[in-house]
Amino acid sequence: DAGITQSPRHKVTETGTPVTLRCHQTENHRYMYWYRQDPGHGLRLIHYSYGVKDTDKGEVSDGYSVSRSKTEDFLLTLESATSSQTSVYFCAIRGRSNYGYTFGSGTRLTVV
């Protein structure tokens, strides 16, 4: 199994503050993704990366930015957190053999 970890697992932050979530993988996978999950919406793609410094927007990218300076790390930043960004955030990597995604354990973010 691919090694993928997210940090932190839980975070409470105040409206207007910047927040950075980290995704770390140990398998040298090229593709990495950030999704958010909200009741009634399923999983929605925020941003994804196809290599170091190569990123692109997903369907709900407004208010988020990402960076990937190393293959193993993919950072998601909320520049100024809003209550609408309260969600569970999942990072994922795409496998080479079966192309399936492996998801991290998720970060539960609450913006108060």
Added chain:
Amino acid sequence: QQPVQSPQAVILREGEDAVINCSSSKALYSVHWYRQKHGEAPVFLMILLKGGEQKGHEKISASFNEKKQQSSLYLTASQLSYSGTYFCGTDQGGSEKLVFGKGTKLTVNP
């Protein structure tokens, strides 16, 4: 565009069968299926590729109708462990990114 899953929820007794459908308004390059248990991350079940190649997972199977832009997940002789929310994810053009449906909640009772 987000694929549409049906039904939204289904309740079964152990040993019964279920079918979950996933349809898209766009042409599909591949369809993925995932299962998520409460409080956990989604887990990959299988992928169906354009051209008919299928990669499966244990006792759960799926079909992919490219012309209709639809996929169906078949769960036969359901077990308690099948309970969870099932998501289809669609790749709409070899873009290396998936768009997920809203999910189908499956509950298997003894």
